[in-house]
Amino acid sequence: NAGVTQTPKFQVLKTGQSMTLQCAQDMNHNSMYWYRQDPGMGLRLIYYSASEGTTDKGEVPNGYNVSRLNKREFSLRLESAAPSQTSVYFCASSTRLGLQETQYFGPGTRLLVL
């Protein structure tokens, strides 16, 4: 199993450009998440999808949109990139077994907006 995969690994954008970050998981997990990581701030939740066909906002959703394409794939779109969106973006997935639930993270996408 590949686990959680993300593409691209690195991206440089100019202000105002758009792009989509792709995420896929092969663990048959129901829930998927997008986080951003900035220095000194830990990870912050952007959007999540509790199950196929549903999405909901997290802590910092402004400037982003998401699509849960199917159970495996969850994409994050920046419609008009801004320098404040320079960050490392992590996708994660999880499934719940009783009280036990662990999120598994992808390798990350490093985004620089100039």
Place this chain on the structure above:
Amino acid sequence: ELKVEQNPLFLSMQEGKNYTIYCNYSTTSDRLYWYRQDPGKSLESLFVLLSNGAVKQEGRLMASLDTKARLSTLHITAAVHDLSATYFCAVVGTSYGKLTFGQGTILTVHP
């Protein structure tokens, strides 16, 4: 709003020494996680703590949870260089699956 605070944020240790990282959170939660992140890498799950008094150990790391005090600790015993990494705690709030992370503790272990 759930807030999670770790301290210290930076920790420089000598090999062989013991130390503790603290994680405080502001509202009731039934699950707390510890993750490790190596530089430039993704996050690796270390521990899931589900109930008051829960204690888990893996090698030189031991995590505990006190839900009444809203406090978790990650204790490092006889540190070795391989433990150098950033450690995050994360707490599930009232919304299913939504994790709130602490700022992270950057641990450096020196010879």
